[in-house]
Amino acid sequence: xxQGEEDPQALSIxxxxxxxxxxxxxxxxxxxxxxxxxxxxxxxxxxxxxxxEREKHSGRLRVTLDTSKKSSSLLIxxxxxxxxxxxxxxxxxxxxxSYKLIFGSGTRLLVRP
Amino acid sequence: xTGVTQSPTHLIKTRGQQVTLRxxxxxxxxxxSWYQQALGQGPQFIFxxxxxxxxxxxxxxxRFSGLQFxxxxxxLNVNALELDDSALYLxxxxxxxxxxxxxxFFGEGSRLTVL
Numbered sequence: 254x255x256q257g258e259e260d261p262q263a264l265s266i267x268x269x270x271x272x273x274x275x276x277x278x279x280x281x282x283x284x285x286x287x288x289x290x291x292x293x294x295x296x297x298x299x300x301x302x303x304x305x306e307r308e309k310h311s312g313r314l315r316v317t318l319d320t321s322k323k324s325s326s327l328l329i330x331x332x333x334x335x336x337x338x339x340x341x342x343x344x345x346x347x348x349x350x351s352y353k354l355i356f357g358s359g360t361r362l363l364v365r366p
Numbered sequence: 367x368t369g370v371t372q373s374p375t376h377l378i379k380t381r382g383q384q385v386t387l388r389x390x391x392x393x394x395x396x397x398x399s400w401y402q403q404a405l406g407q408g409p410q411f412i413f414x415x416x417x418x419x420x421x422x423x424x425x426x427x428x429r430f431s432g433l434q435f436x437x438x439x440x441x442l443n444v445n446a447l448e449l450d451d452s453a454l455y456l457x458x459x460x461x462x463x464x465x466x467x468x469x470x471f472f473g474e475g476s477r478l479t480v481l
Contacts (some may be wrong), residue, residue, distance in 0.1 A: 258433040259408075271388035282478050283466075284465065285472075286469070293477075294453060295370070295456060295473050295474045295475055296409070296472045298469040298471070301468055301469065341408055345464070348368075349422070351422025351463065352422075352464060353398065353411055353420050353422040353429070353463070353465060354411070354470060356408045356409045356411070357408050358407060358408040359408045
């Protein structure tokens with residue numbers, strides 16, 4: 254079963270606009286990571302936020318984490334056509350001694366030129 | 367490129383057959399995680415191998431099994447293939463357990479079609 258669920262499932266925006274994707278999860282976590290996947294290829298790591306952090310930035314990416322609501326958001330500013338991809342959140346459940354990463358169902362982002 | 371290589375990239379099998387997928391981890395990494403990704407879905411965790419031992423398993427039946435070798439490369443074996451096993455199988459390596467390492471490095475996947 255999925256630990257995380259992304260919202261929306263699909264998002265279509267114009268180049269230059271901002272894109273916001275949300276992730277909700279069910280159990281307490283050690284950290285939350287965001288990954289990107291281009292059309293059915295391998296996933297690429299974007300950013301990690303630890304459970305004691307509230308916000309993190311990396312270039313045009315901004316991630317927030319609200320552990321009380323068990324949710325995270327990924328903001329991509331000034332989007333480009335090359336940002337078109339699927340975006341997944343992945344959580345490391347705190348009570349799981351294997352420290353595995355569980356992925357959500359993803360948001361499919363389309364950036365129109 | 368991540369340095370994680372998977373083979374084969376594509377394969378077609380029939381129901382009831384067996385398949386072995388291979389993964390070569392990035393240099394210096396001692397952990398391999400395997401995921402199954404159906405079309406339009408997120409990656410589903412199959413299992414994780416850490417220093418040649420299975421460490422964590424998802425909700426997959428025993429006909430999904432794996433190995434990790436002393437050089438930390440890994441195999442995923444699936445017996446008695448079913449139509450629903452058709453998916454992209456992703457391997458990811460990390461230095462240490464996935465959630466502690468800070469980042470998974472993924473291969474490009476093996477796309478399995480079961481007819």
